[in-house]
Amino acid sequence: MKATIRSVAKLAGVAPSTVSHYLNQTAPLSAATAKSVEEAIAALNYRVNLGARSLRLRKTNSIGVVIPNITSPFFGEIAAVMENRLWERGFQTLLCISERSPERELSQVAHLVSRQVDGILLVYCSQKSRVAETLSDISVPIVFVDRRVPDQYSVCTDNFLGGRLAGRHLATLGHRVIGLLCGEPSVENVAERIQGFQVELQRFGLEIPEAYKAKGRQDLQLGLRITDLLQLDPRPTAIFATNDIVAIGAWRKLVESGFRIPRDISIVGFDDIAISRFLVPPLTTVAQPYREIGAKAVELLVDLVQAGETGKPAQENVILAPTLKIRGSTAPLKKGGAGKAIDGRLPQRTKPVPPKSKRSSRKGASRRPFKS
Template identity: 35%
Template sequence: MGVSIKDVAKKAGVSVSTVSRVLNNGKYVTDETSEKVMKAVKLLGYRPNIIARGLRTKKTNSVGLIVPDITNEFFAKLAKTIEENLNNNNYSLLLCNSGENEDKERKYIKTLLDKFVDGIIFISSGYDQNMHLFPDDLPIIAIDRKPNAKRVNFISSENKKGGYLATKHLIENGCSKILMLKDRKAVSPMNARLEGYRDALREYNMLFDEDMIIESEVELEYVKEKILKIHKRLEFDGIFAGTDLLAIGAIKTLLKLGYKIPKDIQVIGFDNVLTSQYYNPGLTTIAQRLSEIGERSASLMVDLIENGVKNTESKSYFLPVELIKRDTTR
């Protein structure tokens, strides 16, 4: 049988209510008494029931985070930054990986609610059907992918501007036939990058051609298959890839086909993940401020929890992006 709060009280020579006040940062407890209680807690290895305490205090000091793919460097770095910043504010993180699956996402939302988390940060799998599960009085923050829900706070990058900057860079470096390689999932950041691509073409009086929009899964084998199919069918001298992983997959395939990068075909990615910085040739890309997105998400969540701001007062935040010139463009 585990150690109870009564055992702690007996060891410290105080009442159960005094132990409870100490553990819940209550008032009217001397430093000496508090020290005795905490010493007893440590000696006995007592762990308070967080859920039971949450039912009493309506606060568990825990936040849920749902990501679509924890193996993706982009989402992994976001999760790490969010966790570090929440920990600095005495909140623990419950991490869930939905695997881009609607049913798993629904299950994890329900699980987090059952654990009485104080708030949920999530990167949607793209299924707005799950939005009705979130209680109106629970702080909710969406990152990167914007759901169709007005009451959710949203933090992302200037994806449309990033798509514009990437395409403009290729045009100004002599590209006249620019392919856009995009993730097949119709998520909001990818759609915004496509809008930016179209804006740049329009600004330079270049026609938009649907055939130049190629959709693929991000895994290398799928990108390779797409490039092998189109490199003879379509004529192109530039590729704007919606993610760095798509860009690297395209470059690896083109190099094996005998193309020279950037002499024959220039390529630019999006995200500036660590892989893009060490890949050879160095990938020109659009950098997102991942650390800042994570920090902003954590600090906003703490503010929503501790100041009782409701989701009806939700806001959207878009962080700047930056072109990073490396070796895959001229």
């Protein structure tokens, strides 16, 4: 039988309320009573029942975290940071993994509300998420992470800026023929990256024709489709991938096909996941400020939770700036120049360049793919 505050009180020969006061230091106790309570607690190995306390206090000191998955390095990092910060602040993390299913996500949020969490940190998995709509039903503070939601608290990277950073980097390196590996925009983030990238290129008088964009679900497979782009004429001398996973997929294909990075082709990713630093050469990428995102989201939510009694803080959409990590996978355009095939000194095991596909050759012939 587990010890309760009552059993402790009985053993110590005091009232339950006295034990409670001892535990919470909410009233002064005489040294004698304190001691006997202390002993009773030790004797019974008593531990307060936080569930019961929560019921009475109407506050659980727990925060629900809903995240699409946790094995992807990006989300994993964010989840880790949030758990850490929450623990430091005295909150327990209730973890839910939505596995990118909007239905599951919704039911998880509902479940968390039922559990009386004090707040929710949500990285929603798809623009179709219905959480935002049903939000009025949810009387719990909620902060959206890595997503921008109109009129809601949210913390997000400036994806547009990130795209621009990547674009500027490649353009100033002299690249003129650039390929794009675009994840299907399940959420707006990816679309913003692409837009930022293109807007910045325009400043350099560059434009990316549709043929130079490979689109697909944002995962490793998409990276492999870089082979499509390599068949184009002129062949791209640089690639921007909308995240590092895609970049790594492309990387693999490139190396297997005998390309040298960055000599033959430059490549830029997005996210700066841990592996990227350890490729040879390391991947140039737009780094998301993981720690800041997680930390800021927790801070914002905790403020909201604690402001529950008083007034709410002003509506706040936090947008954090990413930074460009220039590493070894990008290099200035070699004198061969844009539009030329890469020079003859290919690595030994290079496969012959496959014949141009109809599509690419047509497009390539009909108009100059890049202005200027």
